Amino acid sequence: MAGARDMPLRRLRLRRPTDTLGDRLYVLRRRWRTLVRLSLGTAMAYFIATHLLHHQQAFFAPIACIIVLIAGGGLRGRTSYELVLGVATGVLVGELLILAIGRGTWQMALIVTLTVVISTLLGLKGLALTQAATSSVLLAAVIPAAGVSNPAISRFLDALVGGAVGLAMILLVPRNAIRDIDREVQNFLTRLADILSRTAQALRTVDANLADLALEEARSMQPQVESMTSTAANVSEIARMSPMRWKQRGHVQTYVATVRDLDNAVRDARVLARKVSALLRHGEVVPPDMDIAIDALARAIGIFAGDLSEHEDFDEARQQLVEAARMASIALPDAITMNSASIAAQIRSLAADLLYASGYTRDEIDERLEFG
CATH class of the missing domain: 1.20.58.220 (Phosphate transport system protein phou homolog 2; domain 2)
Structure with a gap:
């Protein structure tokens, strides 16, 4: 009985204090570099893919940029490069498979499985492997707009552009x-x-x-x-x-x-x-x-x-x-x-x-x- 009576007290002690508005504002001020990187990086990646490479539905460029900035901003250089390669590999492998077998439920399962297999054979692991898999899923679920020629190459280049811009922003607006x-x-x-x-x-x-x-x-x-x-x-x-x-x-x-x-x-x-x-x-x-x-x-x-x-x-x-x-x-x-x-x-x-x-x-x- 004593243990039961003590349970609410133990739970109370384990609760973390609720963040105040002041705490959140402090965190927001600390993230000013992230905000600058995200705003400039996504805009630049989208501009390059859309206006310089003339790609339609160039959503993978800003997405790859965001992935590198958010997931890779605190990682070492080699890991960040692998992250870019993971996103681009998932895009390329997924799109090529889609061109061969189409879209659908069983195709989704096969595309993810083969993307992970190929990425593993390329030496990708951890976060890079995760991003390769999620990139292929996104491709399998999004139907390209009519008139888009060779979407595999276009989206692969978009991912590379976005990843490269993200890495550039990390170097140009670096942590202190x-x-x-x-x-x-x-x-x-x-x-x-x-x-x-x-x-x-x-x-x-x-x-x-x-x-x-x-x-x-x-x-x-x-x-x-x-x-x-x-x-x-x-x-x-x-x-x-x-x-x-x-x-x-x-x-x-x-x-x-x-x-x-x-x-x-x-x-x-x-x-x-x-x-x-x-x-x-x-x-x-x-x-x-x-x-x-x-x-x-x-x-x-x-x-x-x-x-x-x-x-x-x-x-x-x-x-x-x-x-x-x-x-x-x-x-x-x-x-x-x-x-x-x-x-x-x-x-x-x-x-x-x-x-x-x-x-x-x-x-x-x-x-x-x-x-x-």
Whole structure:
């Protein structure tokens, strides 16, 4: 009975808050590039197909443009090209099959099946394969206007035109590469600093449960790591390919170079939290000032985040990281246990990962973290 009484409360907690008009207006303002791309791109694609190529019913040109802009706007270059090829392949294969077998219910099933088979053999997959199938369905359902000659070639060219215009709009009205990667990295660094602060608090209060919470939070960051890695690859291509973002290339590469080391850092944070939990649960002596060393790491991450965003040098962050590693070495008790030694080692590893992210070489890190 208690579980039944608690059910409405649990459902209430799981409900997401309703978006306000202000929230939607904010999202709309953020989408101004998408609106510009869609309006200019669809008009341009339709104009080229209708007035320059003289195609009737040139609906596939703006449709292909929309597909590339909406579905492919956040994808890497090769995936976007495959998306264009998927749309064009679906159009060509579908139209050729229609010319051979006509339109109808069983023809629809056969056209979709053969389009997917041929697209798969061409190496298309994922979103590109989906678009090939949907393009063939649209063709099978739409009867060309009277007088349209060779609709297979016309619609294939329309799809290519629309896809090419969509790609051009992505390059000419590109995402703000720095803003996109900075948002991801700053959120990541904020969470990582919070995890370290919670781990330090666990040592201060001798609370193993708090260390376990930090461990769970660190484990939950893997999807964010994958998203950050994907964004880094995307913005790197934008900065390299789009003339509008060429001036951002240096700053973008600084971000991209840090991502792998940040992934290593959160892995070390997981091990650190786990070792802190083990030390506390086994009732071992808490090394004095080890919590201060972990707090110093958290502060260093905040400084690092600011330097990264402002594209400044990392001198202050590096000093803090070296100091955190030094404090951890000093904090080791005379009677070293496996867990206390592991905690100090993980603090050093975290500092090293972030020093790598700041641009230090292995030799430079070894030199600065040598406290013997």
